[in-house]
Amino acid sequence: MEELVKGGTPAQxxxxxxxxxxxxxxxxxxxxxxxxxxQGVKVHDLYSLYPDYDIDVAAEQGAAAAASLIVLLHPVQWYSMPALLKLWMDEVLTYGWAYGTRGTALRGKDIWLVATTGGPESSYHPQSYNRYFFDAFLPPxxxxAALCGMRFLPPMVLHGAHSASDEAVTDHVKTFSERLASWPQWPELDELEQCPACEVPVSDRPASEATS
Incomplete structure (x- = not known):
């Protein structure tokens, strides 16, 4: 398991x-x-760690439980996340661990989406080819985050990554680095509401956990 933590300090x-x-x-x-x-950051390069898509669920749950902030870093593909990250969600965020009865392992943590898109920001508009503002693709x-009791932080998105100038990319990376190093001392977090409670009734998830 790739554990890249500067200075040997526990990853937050x-x-x-x-x-x-x-x-x-x-x-x-x-x-x-x-x-x-x-410092204090652990990076899991999922496509290098799991080229066969065989995710080590116990290890990933341990890493997620030990962190206070989880960052989803990925390019937007077909208006969503890449396939391996979706599989990570499916297999790691299990009922009884991440949500539902006794599923409190991630409660109170923060989650931050850092994404890139191929199309420019102007393409995410009702009058353009993506037809919706980018925020329309964020509810999932x-x-x-809400189901797991996590606080969803304002996303950081670089639109038009293919055509952005070198200066724009450099500035974006610098801002990301600064934000990552300064979390959780972000001024806007004081005004950001905690996520609503999303309790899953036991009756909605039978003990047998039969596959739907």
Whole structure:
């Protein structure tokens, strides 16, 4: 398991980096490098750790439980997250551990989406080819956080990653690094409400846990 924590200090931040071709990535690779150089941060490069998609659930649950902030770092693919990160969610965020009866392992933690898109910001508009503002694609992330009792932080998104200038990319990476290093001393967090309680009735999840 990749545990990249500067100075040997316990990680407060877990970065789940999910880019299928990160070596050829223009932006996400730099963001991963910035995270690796930040004290108190553990980076899990999912596509390097699990090329066969065989996720070590116990190890990932241990890493997530030990962190106070979980960062989802990925390019937006088909208006969502890459397949391996979705599998991570499916297999790691289990009932009785992440949510539901006795599922409190992540309660009170923060989760932060740091994403890149290929299309420019102007393409996420009712009059453009993506048809919706980018915020319209966030509810699955927000509700996942809510169901697990986590606080969903304002996302950090770089639109038009393919065409952004080198200066814009450099500034974005620098801001990400600064934000990562300064969390949780973000001024806006004082005014950010905790997520609503989403209690799952026991009757909705039979003890047999039969596959639907």
């Amino acid at each position: 931040v877990l970065v789940l980096a999910a880019h299928p071709d990160w070596r050829d990535s223009r932006v996400n690779r730099q963001l991963m490098d910035a995270a690796r150089s930040t 992330y927000e509700q996942t």
